[in-house]
Structure formats: C-alpha cells, structure tokens
Amino acid sequence: MALVVQKFGGTSVGSVERIQAVAQRVQQTVAAGHQVAVVVSAMGKTTDGLVKLANEISESPSRREMDMLLSTGEQVSIALLTMALHSLGQAAISLTGAQVGIVTEADHSRARILDIRTERLQRHLDEGKVVVVAGFQGVSPSSDFEITTLGRGGSDTSAVALAAALGASKCEIYTDVPGILTTDPRLVPEAQLMAAITCDEMLELASLGAKVLHPRAVEIARNYGVPLVVRSSWTDEPGTYVEAPARHPKSLDGLELVHPVDAIEFDTDQAKVALLRIPDRPGVAARLFGEMAAQRLNVDLIIQSIHEGNTNDIAFTVVRANLPQAEAVAAAIAPVLRGNIADSSQAEIFVDQRVAKVSIVGAGMIGRPGVAARMFSTLAAAGVNIQMISTSEVKVSCTVQIDQCDRAINALCQAFQVTCSPLKSEPPSPVATSMPDVRGAVLDLKQVQVAMRQVPDLPGMAAQIFERLATAGVSVDMIIQSQRCRLVGGQPTRDIAFTVAQAEAAQAQSVVASAAAELGCGAVAVNRAIAKVSVVGLGMINRPGVAARMFAALAQQQINIQMIATSEIKISCLVSEADGLKALKAVHGAFQLNGATEMAASA
Numbered sequence: 335m336a337l338v339v340q341k342f343g344g345t346s347v348g349s350v351e352r353i354q355a356v357a358q359r360v361q362q363t364v365a366a367g368h369q370v371a372v373v374v375s376a377m378g379k380t381t382d383g384l385v386k387l388a389n390e391i392s393e394s395p396s397r398r399e400m401d402m403l404l405s406t407g408e409q410v411s412i413a414l415l416t417m418a419l420h421s422l423g424q425a426a427i428s429l430t431g432a433q434v435g436i437v438t439e440a441d442h443s444r445a446r447i448l449d450i451r452t453e454r455l456q457r458h459l460d461e462g463k464v465v466v467v468a469g470f471q472g473v474s475p476s477s478d479f480e481i482t483t484l485g486r487g488g489s490d491t492s493a494v495a496l497a498a499a500l501g502a503s504k505c506e507i508y509t510d511v512p513g514i515l516t517t518d519p520r521l522v523p524e525a526q527l528m529a530a531i532t533c534d535e536m537l538e539l540a541s542l543g544a545k546v547l548h549p550r551a552v553e554i555a556r557n558y559g560v561p562l563v564v565r566s567s568w569t570d571e572p573g574t575y576v577e578a579p580a581r582h583p584k585s586l587d588g589l590e591l592v593h594p595v596d597a598i599e600f601d602t603d604q605a606k607v608a609l610l611r612i613p614d615r616p617g618v619a620a621r622l623f624g625e626m627a628a629q630r631l632n633v634d635l636i637i638q639s640i641h642e643g644n645t646n647d648i649a650f651t652v653v654r655a656n657l658p659q660a661e662a663v664a665a666a667i668a669p670v671l672r673g674n675i676a677d678s679s680q681a682e683i684f685v686d687q688r689v690a691k692v693s694i695v696g697a698g699m700i701g702r703p704g705v706a707a708r709m710f711s712t713l714a715a716a717g718v719n720i721q722m723i724s725t726s727e728v729k730v731s732c733t734v735q736i737d738q739c740d741r742a743i744n745a746l747c748q749a750f751q752v753t754c755s756p757l758k759s760e761p762p763s764p765v766a767t768s769m770p771d772v773r774g775a776v777l778d779l780k781q782v783q784v785a786m787r788q789v790p791d792l793p794g795m796a797a798q799i800f801e802r803l804a805t806a807g808v809s810v811d812m813i814i815q816s817q818r819c820r821l822v823g824g825q826p827t828r829d830i831a832f833t834v835a836q837a838e839a840a841q842a843q844s845v846v847a848s849a850a851a852e853l854g855c856g857a858v859a860v861n862r863a864i865a866k867v868s869v870v871g872l873g874m875i876n877r878p879g880v881a882a883r884m885f886a887a888l889a890q891q892q893i894n895i896q897m898i899a900t901s902e903i904k905i906s907c908l909v910s911e912a913d914g915l916k917a918l919k920a921v922h923g924a925f926q927l928n929g930a931t932e933m934a935a936s937a
C-alpha cells in the first residue's frame with residue numbers, strides 16, 4: 335500500500351459537480367489500495383474575489399488580515415470535498431494548515447514552510463481516512479498561532495511539501511490543462527504535451543510553467559526527490575512526469591529553503607574566446623557557432639552584449655583542451671564575417687587561456703530582488719573582478735581570473751551559507767544522452783532592456799548598480815556585461831545591460847540614471863521594444879551545436895539577435911519585439927517541438 339498526495343486546483347473544485355468528481359477520483363485511488371492525502375485550492379476564482387473585496391475596503395490592507403481573509407477560501411473547499419467523500423461512504427477528515435502542523439515563517443502573504451508535523455495526519459491515514467488538507471496556508475511557529483499563506487498559487491507547494499514530509503510515493507497535481515506543454519499554446523498552436531521534464535528544466539522554464547506549477551513546489555520536489563506528476567482533472571491521461579533526482583533522506587527542518595541560493599558551482603577548466611567588433615546583422619552568431627558545431631566543439635557560456643554602432647561583441651567559453659581549435663575557428667571566421675565592406679568592422683579576437691566560472695544556483699532567487707547583487711558585492715568585497723556575467727532564471731554565472739577562483743568560492747559560500755561543488759565535465763550519462771536537446775521554448779514580451787554605457791571596469795561596480803536596484807525592489811532578469819573595454823579618461827570601462835519587467839522599467843531607469851551620475855558612468859538607454867526567446871533542455875549539456883541551431887533558426891527568418899545569455903541548460907536571445915513571435919515559432923520548430931516528425935511519420 336502506497337501513500338499518494340493528490341492536489342486539486344481551483345477550477346478542479348470550482349463547482350458542486352466538480353467537487354463530486356474529485357471525490358470519486360480520490361475514492362478510486364483508495365479503492366486501488368492507496369492511502370490518500372488530498373490538498374485543495376479555493377474554489378474557482380474565490381481567492382481573486384476575496385482580494386478584490388479587500389481592495390474595496392482598503393488600498394493597503396494589512397498582510398496579516400489578508401492572510402486571515404484568503405485562507406478562508408481553502409477552508410470552504412476542504413469541508414465540501416470531505417462531505418462529498420462522506421456521501422460516497424468514504425471515511426475522510428478535513429484539516430486546516432494549522433491543524434496539519436504546516437509550520438511556516440511568520441512572513442505573512444509569502445511565508446515559506448519550515449516544518450510539517452505529520453503525526454496527526456499520519457494517525458488519520460492509519461485509521462483508514464482520507465485526509466483533506468487546505469492548501470496555501472500554514473501557521474507561524476510562535477505560540478500565537480498566526481495564520482499565514484504561502485503566496486498566490488501556493489497550494490502546489492503545500493502538496494509537494496506534504497509529500498516530502500510523509501515520504502509519499504508520488505505527488506499528483508490535478509489541473510485544468512493536460513500537463514506541461516513545449517511552449518505557450520496560445521502563441522504556438524503546435525505546442526505539444528511533454529511526457530516528462532526534469533525539475534531543473536522546469537525551473538528554468540518558470541515563466542512558462544509557473545501558472546501550471548508553482549516554482550517553489552518544483553524546488554521542494556527536486557531537493558527531496560519527490561516524484562511529481564502534473565495531469566488533467568478531466569481525463570485519465572498520464573500528463574507530464576516531473577523527474578526529480580533520486581530521493582535522499584533529508585531533515586525536514588527548514589523544509590523550504592530559507593536561503594535564496596542552494597548551491598555554489600564552479601568550473602576551473604574553462605578558457606574564454608572573445609570576438610570583438612563583428613558585424614551586427616542576422617546570421618553572424620549562427621555562422622560562428624555553426625562552425626564550432628561542425629568541428630564538434632562544445633561551447634559552454636555564450637554572451638553577446640549590447641553594441642555600439644553596427645558591430646557586436648560575442649564571447650564564449652570552452653573547456654581548456656578545446657581552446658586551440660576554438661581559437662582557430664574564430665580566427666578563420668573573422669575575415670569572412672568582415673567580408674561585407676559596408677560593415678566596415680574590424681573584428682578582433684581575444685583569448686584568455688584559463689578562466690574560472692563561478693555560479694550561484696537556486697530557485698529561491700526567482701522574484702527575489704537582490705540575490706545577483708549580493709553575489710556581485712560579495713565578489714567585490716573579496717577583491718575579485720568579474721569578467722563575464724550571464725544570468726538565467728535560477729542561476730547567475732560569472733567568469734573570473736583563475737587565481738581568484740578560490741577566494742571567490744569561499745566568499746560566496748560564506749555569504750550564502752551553502753557548500754560548493756565542482757561542475758563535472760564528465761561525459762554525459764546514458765540518461766542525459768537520451769534526453770532531447772531542447773525540452774521547451776518560451777517567449778517573454780514583458781521585459782524592457784536597460785543599457786548603461788561606460789561603466790568603470792572596477793570591482794564593485796556591478797554590485798553597486800544591482801544593489802541599488804534591489805533596494806528599490808526591482809527584480810532584474812537577464813544581466814550581461816560587455817566584453818569590449820573602452821578607455822574613458824584613462825579608465826577602462828565596459829557596458830552593462832540587463833532586462834527588467836515592464837512594470838518596473840520607469841523605476842529601474844531612474845535608479846540607474848542616478849547611479850550612473852554618481853559612479854561616473856556614461857549614458858543610460860532604455861529599449862522597450864524587445865522580446866526574449868529562450869530554449870531549455872538538459873540534453874544540451876556537453877552536446878555541441880544546440881546554440882548554433884537556435885541562432886541558425888533565427889538567422890533563417892532574418893531575425894537579428896541583440897543579446898545572448900546562456901546557462902548550462904538554457905539559451906536566451908533578445909530580439910526586437912516585432913520579431914518575438916516569429917522567433918519563438920522558428921525556434922520551436924527548429925527543435926522539432928511541433929511534433930512535426932511524429933505527424934509526418936503517422937501520415
């Protein structure tokens with residue numbers, strides 16, 4: 335007899351009929367010989383309705399009272415579902431978060447789970463009852479028993495945390511979509527259902543998947559090895575399996591990471607190649623990385639920063655053993671790129687024989703401003719100069735001089751209170767070999783690009799800029815520091831560009847403008863007409879040519895790439911807003927995510 339946790343979202347319990355259908359599904363699971371703990375959300379749009387009510391009474395309702403209000407939604411659905419189970423003759427009991435012993439931080443409206451005391455729940459299960467738990471809510475650790483909520487969409491997190499605490503054999507998230515799709519089907523109707531995805535990929539696809547599955551839930555599944563499935567409430571289809579690494583026994587103490595970062599990774603076996611002043615036109619990145627792929631050279635980090643005039647800089651890293659070949663490819667291609675006289679570019683190549691890549695990793699940084707800034711300021715305080723910066727959803731990577739690597743790691747481990755581990759550049763495991771290069775693609779149209787020119791190339795500059803943004807509550811997304819160094823009054827300077835959410839653009843602009851004045855930087859420019867296209871896949875690790883294929887797909891559509899940033903399992907390109915949808919479709923198709931091959935085969 336296995337223990338299963340099933341979570342039903344708002345639409346799945348949105349009416350009397352649906353609650354009855356859920357009760358039946360739960361009863362079937364019991365009939366199949368399982369113990370079942372059920373977690374439910376508030377019915378339909380109840381939570382939105384309560385938020386609206388509160389806003390009609392007060393412009394800034396207290397967060398404590400908001401929790402008091404919003405937690406009632408789930409209390410309604412647990413009682414109704416339990417009654418429905420009783421009507422079917424199924425023994426069941428409903429419990430609030432506090433009754434279950436879901437202990438959280440006292441941080442109202444965004445509390446993280448600290449511990450789950452499972453004794454009572456386990457007792458009811460052992461009595462043969464289905465336990466129906468209110469999602470999204472918990473109780474503070476103090477004797478005041480304050481009611482807290484986990485933040486919107488938090489029921490997923492309640493469910494996975496419960497599964498981790500109970501050592502459940504799996505956690506099923508029932509929702510109103512068939513599972514996780516390769517991209518947003520409203521943008522690309524050909525989007526396909528994924529049979530499986532790993533937790534790491536899911537986290538990098540947060541902007542795609544967040545509506546379906548709360549990123550904090552994915553992080554708990556990853557950290558505790560909870561087998562997780564997302565599937566439809568309306569059918570018996572298997573849905574999408576979200577693969578977690580094998581389960582390892584771990585204390586439930588501080589269950590949800592209170593730390594925004596859960597690991598520091600480093601790789602000291604890298605070399606850097608930078609091509610400066612190459613023409614800014616479609617097809618250049620495709621050409622360069624296509625040639626690398628043709629030579630079977632695996633490229634790790636790739637960044638292309640903002641440019642001036644009609645030239646670009648692209649820098650990338652390779653494992654050190656591949657440097658001579660990579661340099662040769664770059665050298666051979668530079669004159670070809672220069673071929674067009676109208677570009678009047680003077681491509682130059684720089685190599686750095688040995689660089690270290692240092693990364694901070696953790697889902698806790700999603701939507702939490704200041705984590706990247708903290709990394710930069712920590713490095714600055716340790717006297718480490720940052721060469722390249724590249725960020726993704728759950729990772730910030732910097733390259734630094736090799737002899738500063740140890741210092742960088744020690745400082746970061748202390749600052750974030752985590753241990754570090756070397757990134758293995760082992761040959762890919764058989765599992766990784768069978769993985770698709772790319773699992774899914776996303777388009778983000780809600781960002782704007784902010785560019786700061788001529789930032790003095792001194793330790794601490796990035797730290798100062800991003801700390802100010804964090805203090806102002808601005809969440810920074812993609813950060814890229816340029817390669818090109820310009821002397822301004824004898825001081826080497828570099829440009830830094832990043833993206834922020836549209837809603838925070840004005841705020842970001844004013845913060846950055848005053849920072850630029852104080853720190854002696856050049857002009858600040860804001861570009862609203864941009865789109866970010868990303869592909870994510872664990873299969874791209876150690877596999878040459880994935881970036882080249884993405885760039886080629888864009889080039890084929892004559893789409894110019896304005897910025898590039900990568901992490902091990904993600905490649906993001908900034909393109910003009912007008913090209914956004916076309917770019918997503920091109921990339922989605924280029925990686926066979928349209929299911930075209932299957933359709934052709936069955937036709």
Ligand code: ASP
Pocket residue numbers: 343344375376381382407469470485486487488489490
């Ligand atoms: N009812 C809460 C919300 O709408 C929690 C959830 O549904 O996950 O945010």
Ligand code: MG
Pocket residue numbers: 343487490545546547548
């Ligand atoms: Mg949800």
